[in-house]
Amino acid sequence: MSEPVYQTEALIAEDIDAYLATHQHKSMLRFITCGSVDDGKSTLIGRLLYDSKMIFEDQLAALEADSKRVGTQGAEIDFALLVDGLAAEREQGITIDVAYRFFNTEKRKFIVADCPGHEQYTRNMITGASTADLAVILVDARKGVLVQTRRHSYLCHLIGIRNIVLAVNKMDLVGYDQAVFDDIVADYAEFAQSIGIEGFTALPISGFRGDNITAPSENTPWYTGPSLVEHLETVEVLSSVEAGKPFRLPVQWVNRPNLDFRGFSGLIATGSVKPGDAVRVLPSGKTSTVTRIVTLDGDLEQTVAGQSVTLCFADEVDCSRGDVIASAENPPQAADQFEATLVWMDDEPLIVGRGYWLKLGTQTVSVTVQQPKYAVNVNTMEHVAAKTLDLNAIGVAEIITDKPIVFEPYADNRALGGFILIDKITNRTVSAGMLHFALRRAQNVHWQPTDLSREDHARMKNQTPKVLWFTGLSGAGKSTIANEVEKRLALMNRHTFLLDGDNVRHGLNKDLGFTEADRIENIRRVGEVAKLMADAGLIVLTAFISPFRAEREMVRKMLPEGEFVEIFVDTPLEVAEARDVKGLYKKARSGALKNFTGIDSPYEEPLSPEIRIDTGAMTIEEAAEYVIRQLLPLK
CATH class of the missing domain: 3.40.50.300 (P-loop containing nucleotide triphosphate hydrolases)
Structure with a gap:
């Protein structure tokens, strides 16, 4: 097995156990790079991997050979080839699928998703952004803010990413001109304000040359902010925000290895819980008390968002996959009619009234979608009339499930507010969606009982x-x-x-x-x-x-x-x-x-x-x- 460049001697000299202990408890940041075609997303990620010394000797040799083969100027390395793994991507010089890469620094671990810039692959971009804490939106300094820049920014904001980095890339190709950078930032700021982005961090960079990636660049003395890596190391991660919210655990599995043990397993979406806490199982509403928090490494005294655990109760409560265990004092709602935003991801358009499968967390129900109230023109942010939704369209519609589901608005809880729609016949994922709120009329209309059945x-x-x-x-x-x-x-x-x-x-x-x-x-x-x-x-x-x-x-x-x-x-x-x-x-x-x-x-x-x-x-x-x-x- 080949060894990492630059790290080989250090790892040999270090005590391995001490090294692992040091890095095991680092926080994790998930982020995406997105933007228009050829803005330099793959090159930026390749540069991050290279500068963080996460490339192995055989990878580096292959990269240098590939760079010469595809015609990179001079002796320079084409960092994009580290990420563009598909043959079609290398042939065309574009990103098609979402590529995930891992790297770390002394302060934090990272998972980065390189998202495609082409409009036809917008559905792939949504996949990469769905679990991200931060979005790096790249803009080519020569082209400025483009349609796809606006589309990706709107989608990132729509799915709840609040940490936005505007990386004005290829500053080396405009002579590191501050005026060019300022004009792009002003243009983007006007757009960002119109869609509700409250703030963003703007950086002038060159992914190819490495300017302001890991350290301040001498080529931009007029820029006094942090480098990209410095910003990524200090920004607040989503898990720390989720830990402060009310406790929610969607049940994935009822753990019953024998007659003496019964527990409920899942990934904690938000909040924390400890033995002795009162919890409520939804949608039934039954309550009990947590007696144990079981993990493979032993029982815990407390568990928080992001951990996978098995909870044991003091009472024999009916609880199964799809139920949600929540704080007894502050439980989520259950409803069967909602307003939601849909991002349509299938080549076949939405069929109004047709039944689809809706998957929200561990819950799966049948759902019908009403005619959209409107679609969103991502260029102008105008609400336009729509009878259906086509590929990559974004619209707001009412949806009706065949039975109540446990939910929270997506703005408050991604795990209980974000869903996908699945075609019942083809089994394709056709849409990603975000719940806004329940429609109360379902609770005001009741079936009137009659004496004759x-x-x-x-x-x-x-x-x-x-x-x-x-x-x-x-x-x-x-x-x-x-x-x-x-x-x-x-x-x-x-x-x-x-x-x-x-x-x-x-x-x-x-x-x-x-x-x-x-x-x-x-x-x-x-x-x-x-x-x-x-x-x-x-x-x-x-x-x-x-x-x-x-x-x-x-x-x-x-x-x-x-x-x-x-x-x-x-x-x-x-x-x-x-x-x-x-x-x-x-x-x-x-x-x-x-x-x-x-x-x-x-x-x-x-x-x-x-x-x-x-x-x-x-x-x-x-x-x-x-x-x-x-x-x-x-x-």
Whole structure:
């Protein structure tokens, strides 16, 4: 194994145990470098690694060889190559992925994330910034403040980074001109004030030449502030701020190795706790007292933010993964409707009304996003109208979870206020979000109990309520088959009602079009109506294309187990198009009808429907009879 340059002899002479003891208890600062393309982010980090003597001999030799190969001027080292590890990054001379590097000084340990400057990789920048205490925003002294400088500054402020360093880089290329530096700082200060950044530290640097990186530079005698490293060594870290807040521990795991031990494990997000402290488990609200703080190295007398521990209670309290253990006197809230800021990170736009997974800490729930209140133009900070959010868009919207989650505003607590959205079908992370506040109307609207239950209604009708959900392409025969099934059910003295897609759009849903978002809202409303009818004891038949699996699954989850029956009317597209009773396919093919299922809008076939009807092998009557037989007995 190769040894670090400059440190080899010192480490041999030192007592290793003493060395480790000295460095073990240093504080840790996480920071990012960001800004526009070619502002010198990777070069700056490479210089920090080099000057802090964190490069090994084989790395240095490879770096010198690579620098010659890529054509660095003279005998100079291209420090950016230390960080740009991907082949595509080296070929193009840009950063694509977030690169994490570790280094330390005598006073502090550091983890730095080199974030890409290209707009298309903004989602990668958000990933790197999500855990940072400080942001170094670089500006090329020759170009000044650019659009991406503003975008990254806004995102850093948005996700709660309050320590901002404006590093005006490449001062060597403008002759270390103070006037250039002052103009850039003034321009940035005006922008920073407009987005709420209360203060920042400005430094004139040259990552390539090393000016004001680890020590004051003779080339900038007019600058009397600290070097970059000096500032990084003394700035307050996030963990010290979090330690002063109320105690919060999201539970990751119930630790039960045997019948004699039961504890609750997790990473303390904020605050501190010690044995004897009263705690509250949320969302249940149950209280108990901490009896032990268990770690691999033994029990602790006190634990603080940033430590991973197992807590034991004095009482047998129901607590599981996703719950939050908090100070009994000052617990967080639980709610199911919020206003939030979303940073959209997926190539596919936000689908309003579609169900996504929301992951907040150790909590995972289903969530729907309402139409954004507005999107933010990062160039002007203007709030603009938006019906959806596209890649890299930033907007504010209301979100609704399927059950209450424990939270705090992101401005107060990153761990309980920051979340991600995950597409249920592709499992891709599509958005990062920050909760602002709960919408109180959810707490003011209560379900009104009635004397007659849904079981009473079903008993009066002598039947089990069901929702028979017919789905398939336009022209598949859904409405015709559903109508025939209802007639046969009526002959059996069953109480039914048929909800047809065209009929519903004449009244309840006449305000909806055929965009993807409107289709989702159409099905949501129909699902709610079908649920109410099932509560009344009816057998409800619905005939809707309902092209998306996620929305059919949404309706299924509205009903008790076994009451939703998905009936796939399986008709090939060419057969359905050949029928074209309403002439819709012809209009869609000509371009006169947009967002038509099967032509320019997808249909997602059911993966495991309760009933599948092959219309190529059955007549209408046979199909209806087949459905009835599958449903029997109808109690």
